[in-house]
Amino acid sequence: MTVFHFFNCAILTFGPHAVYYSATPLSEYDTLWTSIRAAVVYLVTALVKLVCLATFLNVSDSDTFDPYQELLKALFGFIDVAGLYFALTQLTHRNISQNHKFQAVGLGWAFADSVLHRLAPLWVGARGLEFTWDYIFQGLEANANLVFSISLAALGSLMWLRKNKPKTLIPIIYACAGIVATMPSITSYLRRGLGWHLPKVVGFELFSSLLIAFISWQLFVACQRPSN
Amino acid sequence: MANCQRRLAPLDPIYYPLLTLLFILFTCVDLYDAVTVVDVYRLVQFDISSVPFGSRLATLNHHAASSLFGSDLSRSVIILPVRELDLDLIKEYIGQGKLLGGLLFLLPPHFSPEKVDAAVGIDEDFDLLRNKVSELERLLIHANIPYPVYFAFENDDINAVLAEVKRNDASGQPATATTGGYKLLVAASDPKKIASPTITNIQGWLPGLKLEGDSTQLPTIAIVASYDTFGAAPALSVGSDSNGSGVVALLEIARLFSILYSNPKTRGRYNLLFGLTSGGPYNYNGTQKWLRSFDQRLRESIDYAICLNSLGSLGNELHLHISKPPENKYIQQIFQGLSSVAEESGLQVGLKHKKINISSPRVAWEHEQFSRLRLTAATISELSTAPELLESTGSLTDNRHSVSEASVIQSVKVVAESVARHIYSQEGKGTNIFADNSSLAVNPSYVRSWLNLLSTTSRVAPFLSKNDPLIMALQKELADHTTEVSIQHETLDGTFTFYDSISGRLHVYQVVSVTFDLLLLLVLGSYLITLFSFLVITTRGLDDLISLFRRPPSRKVKAT
Missing domain, CATH: 3.40.630.10 (Zn peptidases)
Known part of the structure; x- marks a missing residue:
């Protein structure tokens, strides 16, 4: 019954994206096209990032955590932010509000990420005879990643699209965005530098994603208040 | 050149994460039982004047069990450590020609030909064990066994599997297709006659x-x-x-x-x-x-x-x-x-x-x-x-x-x-x-x-x-x-006929039951439903959620 297991893992990995789209007003405003374009931008960004990584990074044979290499990786992580900036500002959207725009972009972004990074291993691995918890954890990771992407998109829209925001909040917004953008490096450090196991890392990711989501939600609300 | 790069590049993003995942898999070996692979040696299969002897099959693909008293034995592989083997029982079992999915005998490691230099405590136990093995061997060679019989040497991996299987058996949950456990697999083709040895x-x-x-x-x-x-x-x-x-x-x-x-x-x-x-x-x-x-x-x-x-x-x-x-x-x-x-x-x-x-x-x-x-x-x-x-x-x-x-x-x-x-x-x-x-x-x-x-x-x-x-x-x-x-x-004279595939590799997979997958599906379904409800309530309000469920009957009313 391994196809069954594959099906389960696929639901866990890709289900939340679909649920998010259909449950929120995104579906009512027909923002699917925006999401798709964000996904395309993600693909291009991933390609650029990959080329950069391949050019500047040594292939390390050891599993150790190399601070210099990780720093480079974190720097390249900001290519993602650039891609997101492009998706949020340069893509001409139809008449949709900023609220829906960042959600649509974040959703498309996360979905493309999941398809790219998780579909192939899932297809290859989860159908095998051997049972491991890995693919279930991987699905949970995809959930955390969805929350991260939407949070980052929300923070991005605050940074680049909203003009009149409270001055005191600006550093907080930038700090949060910085943390979210370096999240892959942080988890990589936990996994390799501290030797955490997968369940612990995924637990941390889930927890921090909820925390970041809460903070960015509060920031968003706080920024909306003066305009009202 | 440039063309080539462009063609290769879109492939890379798929394989790169695959490699990282493999890496993750390796780092978590102690947490999850990865596939265990053991060398196994098949019981000889031969004919004397067309009378069949030995193990007549090579392919193995069944769940693991640890005793001859379980249910559904024809679809399980019994792992028997020779140390604890009850010879009379196995003699009776083979004598009556009862069907099994397969047999895997675990020999103590010092029987391995590779351990030439290993010091062995030549004590009474060892002599007893040798007598036992010889007797088992005589029994197996002169029997016609219609299922695969393999020998392997005890090691930490296979002992861990055996301990787990024993625990499952003891708890009254023998491993079959519906309850999970371990699956033993030896991929081998049908044994072929050796033409003119x-x-x-x-x-x-x-x-x-x-x-x-x-x-x-x-x-x-x-x-x-x-x-x-x-x-x-x-x-x-x-x-x-x-x-x-x-x-x-x-x-x-x-x-x-x-x-x-x-x-x-x-x-x-x-x-x-x-x-x-x-x-x-x-x-x-x-x-x-x-x-x-x-x-x-x-x-x-x-x-x-x-x-x-x-x-x-x-x-x-x-x-x-x-x-x-x-x-x-x-x-x-x-x-x-x-x-x-x-x-x-x-x-x-x-x-x-x-x-x-x-x-x-x-x-x-x-x-x-x-x-x-x-x-x-x-x-x-x-x-x-x-x-x-x-x-x-x-x-x-x-x-x-x-x-x-x-x-x-x-x-x-x-x-x-x-x-x-x-x-x-x-x-x-x-x-x-x-x-x-x-x-x-x-x-x-x-x-x-x-x-x-x-x-x-x-x-x-x-x-x-x-x-x-x-x-x-x-x-x-x-x-x-x-x-x-x-x-x-x-x-060699024609009275003796031999069959190939004398050794192979046994793959031990940990498998889960269908019930586990069903439960998982249930949990995931309720998770998604909760998520859906939560998102609808926070973004559109409770009334919207309720109206979602009310809409279908109202449509029916309109239709009639």
Whole structure:
């Protein structure tokens, strides 16, 4: 019954994206096209990032955590932010509000990420005879990643699209965005530098994603208040 | 160039995460049981005159179980550690021909041919265990078992699996397709008959000194040992004692005489013929074919032949097995020569007479093939009685630990000395030709290294190719000590048929039950529904959620 297991893992990995789209007003405003374009931008960004990584990074044979290499990786992580900036500002959207725009972009972004990074291993691995918890954890990771992407998109829209925001909040917004953008490096450090196991890392990711989501939600609300 | 890059690049993003995932998998090995892979050795499968024996299947794909009392045994592989095996139970089970999915016997690690140097506590337990294994082996070889039977050696991985399976069994949840557990898989094709198995005899010739003008032919003394083996698991059948020890003794004797014969002054007036024969377990089929290939002159020149068999664990007794009546002049001569040398080193030689039954195909000793051609021959062995067919030919228990170097050295001395005294007519004169500490002393390190080599190589004739490294090595070694070496390839008699796939790799997978997947689906479904409700409530309000569920009936009302 391994196809069954594959099906389960696929639901866990890709289900939340679909649920998010259909449950929120995104579906009512027909923002699917925006999401798709964000996904395309993600693909291009991933390609650029990959080329950069391949050019500047040594292939390390050891599993150790190399601070210099990780720093480079974190720097390249900001290519993602650039891609997101492009998706949020340069893509001409139809008449949709900023609220829906960042959600649509974040959703498309996360979905493309999941398809790219998780579909192939899932297809290859989860159908095998051997049972491991890995693919279930991987699905949970995809959930955390969805929350991260939407949070980052929300923070991005605050940074680049909203003009009149409270001055005191600006550093907080930038700090949060910085943390979210370096999240892959942080988890990589936990996994390799501290030797955490997968369940612990995924637990941390889930927890921090909820925390970041809460903070960015509060920031968003706080920024909306003066305009009202 | 640029085109190429563009084509490759979109592929990369898919493989890159794959690699990282693999990396994650490796880092978490201690947390999750990854696939365990063990080397397994299949029970021999063969026919004697089209009557099937041994394990008749090779493919294994069933759940693991640990006892013969579970339910649904025809679809499970029973893992049985030989240490805890109940022989009567398994005897009864196989005797009644009950069906199993498969059997996997776990042998203690020191039965492994690879562990030549491992120190073994030779205690009573070990002897008991060896008896148990021999009895099991006899049972398995002579039974027709319609399911795959494999042997493996205990190691940490397989022990962990077994412990887990036992725990599952004890908790009353035997592993079947619906409850999960471990799945054992050996991917093998159906065993195929080995078409015309070859047996290879190796012969070395050391000519004696012929005086000028002497036209009569020199007499020949033949020293023969059969080198191939047969056992329950052909891949593990190394036969250190039967007949690795005989082969080592023969090589050492050849080495000693090559030193003597290299100098014309000490070259004897006898030719020496060394024969390493194959097909020993199958009524000395190779010996028979080897003798038939002799030309008349050589056959007539043979004075006598000494066959070496199982010399690795002598007590203080050697047995000289003969087929001619003990009163025979030549037999007496060999016996006197041997026993006088043996007495000097504190060994007793017993004379055992067993008549040949020409009408019976069974040939219990190698010398009987000589006797059938009316050549004087005797077998020297530690065994006091003739073994049955396919017994004492290299069983699972017959490994390096059952052979002592000293015993081989002692028998080499006895045989070489008695032959040398006969050649140089020194009988009863008390000269010690191969005295210790002389340049002609037996070389213990030579004996040890050959014993170790033979104890790690399985030598079941049908599975040895014509150019097998072992055959090449034996040929080269004989070529070093003798002047003429020839190899003879023959086909094994048609009564024996063998089947291939003698070893494989067992993959152990941890599998989950369908119930687990169903439960998981349930949990995931409720998670998604909760998420949906939560998102609807927070973004559109509770009323929207409720209206979602109310809408369908309202549509129906409109339709009617």
